[in-house]
Amino acid sequence: VDLNADVGEGFGTYALTDDAGLLAVVTSANVACGFHGGDPATIARCCALAVRHGVRLGAHVGLRDLHGFGRRRMEVTAAALEEEAAYQVGALVGVARGSGVEVAHLKPHGALYAMAAEDPGKAEALAAAAARAAPVPLALVGPAGSALEDAAAAAGLRFLAEGFADRGYAADGRLLARDRPGALLVGADAAAQARSIALDGVATTAAGTPVVIRAETLCVHGDGQHAVATAAAVRDALRAAGVDVAAPA
Amino acid sequence: VDLNADVGEGFGTYALTDDAGLLAVVTSANVACGFHGGDPATIARCCALAVRHGVRLGAHVGLRDLHGFGRRRMEVTAAALEEEAAYQVGALVGVARGSGVEVAHLKPHGALYAMAAEDPGKAEALAAAAARAAPVPLALVGPAGSALEDAAAAAGLRFLAEGFADRGYAADGRLLARDRPGALLVGADAAAQARSIALDGVATTAAGTPVVIRAETLCVHGDGQHAVATAAAVRDALRAAGVDVAAPA
Amino acid sequence: VDLNADVGEGFGTYALTDDAGLLAVVTSANVACGFHGGDPATIARCCALAVRHGVRLGAHVGLRDLHGFGRRRMEVTAAALEEEAAYQVGALVGVARGSGVEVAHLKPHGALYAMAAEDPGKAEALAAAAARAAPVPLALVGPAGSALEDAAAAAGLRFLAEGFADRGYAADGRLLARDRPGALLVGADAAAQARSIALDGVATTAAGTPVVIRAETLCVHGDGQHAVATAAAVRDALRAAGVDVAAPA
Amino acid sequence: VDLNADVGEGFGTYALTDDAGLLAVVTSANVACGFHGGDPATIARCCALAVRHGVRLGAHVGLRDLHGFGRRRMEVTAAALEEEAAYQVGALVGVARGSGVEVAHLKPHGALYAMAAEDPGKAEALAAAAARAAPVPLALVGPAGSALEDAAAAAGLRFLAEGFADRGYAADGRLLARDRPGALLVGADAAAQARSIALDGVATTAAGTPVVIRAETLCVHGDGQHAVATAAAVRDALRAAGVDVAAPA
Numbered sequence: 001v002d003l004n005a006d007v008g009e010g011f012g013t014y015a016l017t018d019d020a021g022l023l024a025v026v027t028s029a030n031v032a033c034g035f036h037g038g039d040p041a042t043i044a045r046c047c048a049l050a051v052r053h054g055v056r057l058g059a060h061v062g063l064r065d066l067h068g069f070g071r072r073r074m075e076v077t078a079a080a081l082e083e084e085a086a087y088q089v090g091a092l093v094g095v096a097r098g099s100g101v102e103v104a105h106l107k108p109h110g111a112l113y114a115m116a117a118e119d120p121g122k123a124e125a126l127a128a129a130a131a132r133a134a135p136v137p138l139a140l141v142g143p144a145g146s147a148l149e150d151a152a153a154a155a156g157l158r159f160l161a162e163g164f165a166d167r168g169y170a171a172d173g174r175l176l177a178r179d180r181p182g183a184l185l186v187g188a189d190a191a192a193q194a195r196s197i198a199l200d201g202v203a204t205t206a207a208g209t210p211v212v213i214r215a216e217t218l219c220v221h222g223d224g225q226h227a228v229a230t231a232a233a234v235r236d237a238l239r240a241a242g243v244d245v246a247a248p249a
Numbered sequence: 250v251d252l253n254a255d256v257g258e259g260f261g262t263y264a265l266t267d268d269a270g271l272l273a274v275v276t277s278a279n280v281a282c283g284f285h286g287g288d289p290a291t292i293a294r295c296c297a298l299a300v301r302h303g304v305r306l307g308a309h310v311g312l313r314d315l316h317g318f319g320r321r322r323m324e325v326t327a328a329a330l331e332e333e334a335a336y337q338v339g340a341l342v343g344v345a346r347g348s349g350v351e352v353a354h355l356k357p358h359g360a361l362y363a364m365a366a367e368d369p370g371k372a373e374a375l376a377a378a379a380a381r382a383a384p385v386p387l388a389l390v391g392p393a394g395s396a397l398e399d400a401a402a403a404a405g406l407r408f409l410a411e412g413f414a415d416r417g418y419a420a421d422g423r424l425l426a427r428d429r430p431g432a433l434l435v436g437a438d439a440a441a442q443a444r445s446i447a448l449d450g451v452a453t454t455a456a457g458t459p460v461v462i463r464a465e466t467l468c469v470h471g472d473g474q475h476a477v478a479t480a481a482a483v484r485d486a487l488r489a490a491g492v493d494v495a496a497p498a
Numbered sequence: 499v500d501l502n503a504d505v506g507e508g509f510g511t512y513a514l515t516d517d518a519g520l521l522a523v524v525t526s527a528n529v530a531c532g533f534h535g536g537d538p539a540t541i542a543r544c545c546a547l548a549v550r551h552g553v554r555l556g557a558h559v560g561l562r563d564l565h566g567f568g569r570r571r572m573e574v575t576a577a578a579l580e581e582e583a584a585y586q587v588g589a590l591v592g593v594a595r596g597s598g599v600e601v602a603h604l605k606p607h608g609a610l611y612a613m614a615a616e617d618p619g620k621a622e623a624l625a626a627a628a629a630r631a632a633p634v635p636l637a638l639v640g641p642a643g644s645a646l647e648d649a650a651a652a653a654g655l656r657f658l659a660e661g662f663a664d665r666g667y668a669a670d671g672r673l674l675a676r677d678r679p680g681a682l683l684v685g686a687d688a689a690a691q692a693r694s695i696a697l698d699g700v701a702t703t704a705a706g707t708p709v710v711i712r713a714e715t716l717c718v719h720g721d722g723q724h725a726v727a728t729a730a731a732v733r734d735a736l737r738a739a740g741v742d743v744a745a746p747a
Numbered sequence: 748v749d750l751n752a753d754v755g756e757g758f759g760t761y762a763l764t765d766d767a768g769l770l771a772v773v774t775s776a777n778v779a780c781g782f783h784g785g786d787p788a789t790i791a792r793c794c795a796l797a798v799r800h801g802v803r804l805g806a807h808v809g810l811r812d813l814h815g816f817g818r819r820r821m822e823v824t825a826a827a828l829e830e831e832a833a834y835q836v837g838a839l840v841g842v843a844r845g846s847g848v849e850v851a852h853l854k855p856h857g858a859l860y861a862m863a864a865e866d867p868g869k870a871e872a873l874a875a876a877a878a879r880a881a882p883v884p885l886a887l888v889g890p891a892g893s894a895l896e897d898a899a900a901a902a903g904l905r906f907l908a909e910g911f912a913d914r915g916y917a918a919d920g921r922l923l924a925r926d927r928p929g930a931l932l933v934g935a936d937a938a939a940q941a942r943s944i945a946l947d948g949v950a951t952t953a954a955g956t957p958v959v960i961r962a963e964t965l966c967v968h969g970d971g972q973h974a975v976a977t978a979a980a981v982r983d984a985l986r987a988a989g990v991d992v993a994a995p996a
Contacts (some may be wrong), residue, residue: 073415074572323821592837
């Protein structure tokens, strides 16, 4: 299984993610592209770290909302979204050329992740950007069974189904809202959920019921003070269980 | 001689340049990349227009100052500038792939144009971005004899010396500040200056003295209500004088 | 009846509204406060014009979305909205002190206007900001019968019911979406609708049916090339019909 | 002597200063107003904390440069600066009304602090904003003997000469640049410098020579992981030396 984290989410003086720590642990990294967070200098640092650690690089495409960190829904047409995503992908590619690293996937961020998982028009817009904005078509990352998976298939793109090691699931397979009890898992709890998803394809809800989670890549969140420790705990637990933790070929 | 204009300088609801009008006249276009102006939807429209009219496309890279439209100097380190430029070039390339058009040159905008013409460190930062951030190395556009010309040579990049059809020159070959009398030329005045530069390599200062201007590309500004008419007058005057108005090969 | 327009919607180099033209015609002006448009220099110019022409000044409070010009819905909590509105009102008051003009009302802009008209929580947030953020409590401007009217009453604020001279109405009394036929009225059409609302309290839908519109203030939009001419046509038509066009006491 | 800190410098998800910790220690606080950092929700939290701890509130006015955190010089005319400062002061006042706390002083931030200390035109612009943008004229905070002191005198404003507890001084009484050895003092070093300035009006340069520092208020910086501990060490050292640590009357 692949282990991915969102990195490069600072902006100017503001830091959010421990990029050096995370990129030493994960096998794939989703780099913020300047809309919900991130800036060229931060991107360049993440690219250099990705090269050093052999981490697979992706574009973490977000809504144009730095103040809300891309976590609140806002109206955007599919046509505008396609160009906004192409801009962000291209910007990452442009900076990444300085490190000689290729961009391999596109993962929407925050509210856009949820919007594109539900809305075929937005999912197709992201797929169109993924298909054209980089030198090679990008894989799309999203929830299994979502509109993103359909859009990837329709566009002939690889799709990477994503599960979350450190977020609680509801009985319908969706993530619990961040302000709900059990929504955020750290350390051993995250490691246990990662192992369960990777080995059995199942997570356990706060109510104790199992829920099927199909995942080729597992996300650990990069913000929060326990992020690197949780990522390392997840990786170590997976390896201890015999799981091959590696980026997709 | 090449005839270039700055286009795509709007932002969201705000329009500044008549992109459809300009791209029907010029042979090269410098597209704002989102820092001093411009946004993905505007870039996409400009790219489509460039394809339709066979216009050569370049990245108009600016300072991160939307409110000041990139026209005021601000401190930026060479290292930061290189990444900010690579980001902008890459973003344009990413959007332009949707139209199948290549990005061929990089021209700094506003205060950055003046800063990079004077400052070898900033010129080298732009040259480094031009050399690496797009699939092929970009030509650099700037004043003849400037630090940009030196930096292009050192980086092995093509350099396109630029003259201005619609801006008055001082005796030292620099542009008059925008608030000085004679700083802005329109219509027949701009056409006459363009012809003089293209045929004789000379412009005439407000004081009536000649000043040598070496130029492979002539700029007509895109903002201002007379922009398209002036651009057409310049093109027509050049052609009437037997000048081949065409983008560089 | 009061005649109001949205003014000061430019940003830096970008202009949108003919502020000098509009402020010579209307009796109230809603000044953009920097979130969806507007900036301190533009605000200062509008305040000086308001003093010269005796125009009543209000805060045109918008969502934090310059690129979308505040016209697209985005999530915002009531608590955050109250502070964002207080910030904008205070900013306008701070600049307006330079002209010695008082801020008298608060009118939400664009998507926020629609959101606050429907959502009691957001309407109460705006009323709370109107009640506290300026030296004197501000009147609230919004559609008759909306959540804004209720919130103003609950907060002890004056409410000014607003009708639109230059926007078409649906049968339910709502504005037609901007992309629908008949959504935007200019010149004599706007003047006729203004007169009908002012004299009879009735507008006519695109389908020809009457719809009751209660309005103490009539809005003419400030953006668009016909804005000043339409505003003047509305004012002249109202006066010709014997209506006293004046700001509320 | 007064002990002041810059607070409220976060933006949305991004945090920078431990506002709760700092406001429990200092006697005056300079609140970021949204241009170099800060936002309405953060301002509101700082105002509530200031009320709880009896801290004197000031506007920390910055350049329009969130990405550079207001720390890099950029061109701004005096006329524009006056309105940008009035906007920021008014915005803080508008939010602060919700806590019933008054704004008492204006302190420029970062590069603007240095620019206004040197340049009479910019100092006068800030003084003009301080004199008019709040319900009562604000005191100006800046270096003793600077253009800000002159501008305050000319405008009839109170001036509060500021020394720095945690920044090293050069022999000419200026602060060492942040990247120089000895530029940043923490803990006991900052406490010792504060005591020396408060009791003797003298600081010691890195070279060991004394430099006269006249200060009615001492600044401890709010960013950096040692900020609160350093602020407390400074306060405790001053009190232990018999200095009355209190905001100006």
